[in-house]
Amino acid sequence: MSRKLMIAGNWKLHLTVEEAVSLAGGIASGLAREDLDVLVIPGFLALEPVALSLSSSPVLVGGQNIFWEDQGAFTGEVSGPQLKAAGARYALVGHSERRQYFGETEKTCNLRLNAALRAGLRPILCVGETQSEREADQTEGVLESQLAGGLAGLQAGQMELVTIAYEPVWAIGTGLTATEEQAAQAHAYLRGWIEARFDKGVANSTRILYGGSVNPANAAGLLNQPEVDGALVGGASLKADSFLGIIQAA
Numbered sequence: 745m746s747r748k749l750m751i752a753g754n755w756k757l758h759l760t761v762e763e764a765v766s767l768a769g770g771i772a773s774g775l776a777r778e779d780l781d782v783l784v785i786p787g788f789l790a791l792e793p794v795a796l797s798l799s800s801s802p803v804l805v806g807g808q809n810i811f812w813e814d815q816g817a818f819t820g821e822v823s824g825p826q827l828k829a830a831g832a833r834y835a836l837v838g839h840s841e842r843r844q845y846f847g848e849t850e851k852t853c854n855l856r857l858n859a860a861l862r863a864g865l866r867p868i869l870c871v872g873e874t875q876s877e878r879e880a881d882q883t884e885g886v887l888e889s890q891l892a893g894g895l896a897g898l899q900a901g902q903m904e905l906v907t908i909a910y911e912p913v914w915a916i917g918t919g920l921t922a923t924e925e926q927a928a929q930a931h932a933y934l935r936g937w938i939e940a941r942f943d944k945g946v947a948n949s950t951r952i953l954y955g956g957s958v959n960p961a962n963a964a965g966l967l968n969q970p971e972v973d974g975a976l977v978g979g980a981s982l983k984a985d986s987f988l989g990i991i992q993a994a
């Protein structure tokens with residue numbers, strides 16, 4: 745089954761609303777590919793203005809996080825229905841910065857992922873090992889527990905709406921990138937795990953993105969790996985030229 749490539753830009757805690765709308769405009773006007781999905785993931789404040797500014801463009805919008813309750817006394821949180829109403833189509837779940845700085849656990853990833861599905865959003869579950877876990881030969885064990893925890897209780901029909909992002913923590917924002925072989929190996933492991941947990945059809949249709957210091961120069965090599973279905977890009981998504989350069993390289 746053929747999988748459509750996706751290039752997603754995670755803008756993290758960067759850009760004012762005005763800057764975000766301007767960047768979105770630059771990406772939309774420079775976009776010369778229709779054969780892949782392009783997603784931008786602004787901060788919450790900019791999400792709706794960016795989505796509105798992209799309403800006549802194929803560029804999609806996502807949230808960087810999502811709370812697991814739909815409404816209630818949860819000061820400071822943002823829910824699935826709010827994200828959906830603001831124009832989001834996707835939501836990141838379990839980004840390593842959430843895991844590292846905000847106490848994200850497998851259980852809370854699973855709750856957030858279910859909240860996204862409930863709201864009609866497509867979750868992107870981020871998984872990946874730290875440097876010390878890789879050095880201790882624990883990469884596959886870490887990936888297995890992050891997948892098992894994040895996807896706990898999911899039915900095959902729900903899994904078809906989920907994207908996985910393999911993001912080795914040691915490669916995020918560091919300028920270090922997994923080699924093409926390391927990325928290929930991890931992606932093959934992830935797809936094999938999905939096949940064992942669900943079935944071959946689900947495994948073959950699940951999009952698995954690579955993330956970790958992707959830039960226009962290294963994108964082609966990574967995206968040419970057969971199990972790599974796109975990229976989740978941080979730093980290089982903050983300038984239209986470099987993000988468009990990655991899209992062109994795909």
Ligand code: PEP
Nearest residue numbers: 916917955956957978979
């Ligand atoms: C990310 O934020 O998911 C990411 C991969 O960042 P960077 O591209 O900057 O490493």
